Amino acid sequence: MNDREESYDLLDEPDFSENNDASENGLQYEHHRFIADSGQNLLRIDKFLVNRIENASRNKIQEAADAGCILVNEKPVKSNYRVKPNDIISIVMSYPPREIQIIPEDIPLNIVYEDDAVIIVNKKPGMVVHPGHGNYTGTLVNALAWHFKDQPWFNADDPRPGLVHRIDKDTSGLLVIAKTEAAKIHLSGQFFNKTSTRTYQAIVWGTPPEEEGTITGHIGRSVRDRKQMAVYPDGDYGKHAVTHYRILERLSYVTLVECRLETGRTHQIRAHFKYIGHPLFNDERYGGHQILKGTTFSKYKQFVENCFAVLPRQALHAKTLGFIHPVTGKYVEFDSELPTDMVAAIEKWRHYISGRDVEE
Incomplete structure (x- = not known):
């Protein structure tokens, strides 16, 4: 295998502060970029990628393709696309689960909107988005774990259930959380490609x-x-x-x-x-x-x-948030009032x- 790979993390370099402030960028997604060898034989892109990305199933790669998150020469392709010599291939996917215990906590959430695919939360100031050094409880993720705990699709081993972006601890405002893997992939592609609006x-x-x-x-x-x-x-x-x-x-x-x-x-x-x-x-x-x-x-x-x-x-x-709904395909936008402080x-x-x- 002579093709080249460059791997990118959409999460900016971790913040080592005691407050666990974090990036507003895509949260738990990785970006792989491959350049096919000049002698590459024609091969379905899902097969090409499953052989090159560790712990990636063919089904997961096909979901990424369906969500428009696999690009060849900067254009989205389907999973049956056949890789050609010197193709430049990029893909955005969720990380595999990491070993961390998420404790569901009955913390009130200000839910602006919710359906079967997404939930929009207006985060209060002072709340850390996800557990990290010095903040293992009382986070938005702990609250989401409680909110989702009775849902059959909820994965208790996912350290950041549904998160596709985040805001700093002391910044208030809107966050979108995905409720399905397909929605996570679809939304992460929008944040990565800068098609969401904030x-x-x-x-x-x-x-x-x-x-x-x-x-x-x-x-x-x-x-x-x-x-x-x-x-x-x-x-x-x-x-x-x-x-x-x-x-x-x-x-x-x-x-x-x-x-x-x-x-x-x-x-x-x-x-x-x-x-x-x-x-x-x-x-x-x-x-x-x-x-x-x-x-x-x-x-x-x-x-x-x-x-x-x-x-x-x-x-x-974070006052407004807009994106293409991962199920309906329509643009939706949400607004929030300024917090009382x-x-x-x-x-x-x-x-x-x-x-x-x-x-x-």
Whole structure:
């Protein structure tokens, strides 16, 4: 076997922080890429791949093909496609189960939508998505295990049942969870191919210069602090990342912005806005927990500290989520309201502005 393989993990490099923050990118899927040898005989692609991917069944590969997750020369193919010399083949598949005990816990879930294929959850801030170092209970996965435990299809050995993407512990908002293997494969392909749509709302320090803008810069682990991600504009390190934003409301020394992700890297919005000089409000890891704009008056300092108290986390919420439904084939989009802590902080800033205008 002389063909070449490159293997990619859609999950960005693990976050070694105590909070187990994680990537917003595809979660538990791997990407294999093969280049067929120049002497390759015509061979069905499902047979070609089952001989090259460890622990992959032919049925699993055929499901990936049916979901459009097998590409040859950047075009989706069916499982009966015959591999030709020098074909470039890529496939997205779920990882085999890992040895980890998931304890079902009766934790309330804010379920926005549910059918036989998917469930949409509005995650509260402070909840870790899946168990990891220092967070083995109380996670979204523990709650999902309880929710799914009586379902015949539920696999108790799956360490991340149904997850296809994730958001940071202290970020609130929408997540889609797949309820079947076929749905997992289908949704993971959308996240990998960037055909899903996601918008976030954030409060940032200062005011970006333009009403709308795009932040571009490779994101990788910081060489100075492994708990942070850093932006590398020259592209020599890290992974390509693009964040589009528009201003929703100017609130004096802070701004409410909407962000649309073109890519999904670890801490992408948080790192990108720090990079352009506008860290997220009260984002301790990226410096937003300090007073970065405003006056030196003690009254103002007390006001900001009060805002920090009502919003004790980074001001970031995953507001909308859209994708092609894995069963109906139709585009669906879900929206969520801003959580009460962000609403309270915004109202405080509005009140501050109105009071200042009266004084002036």
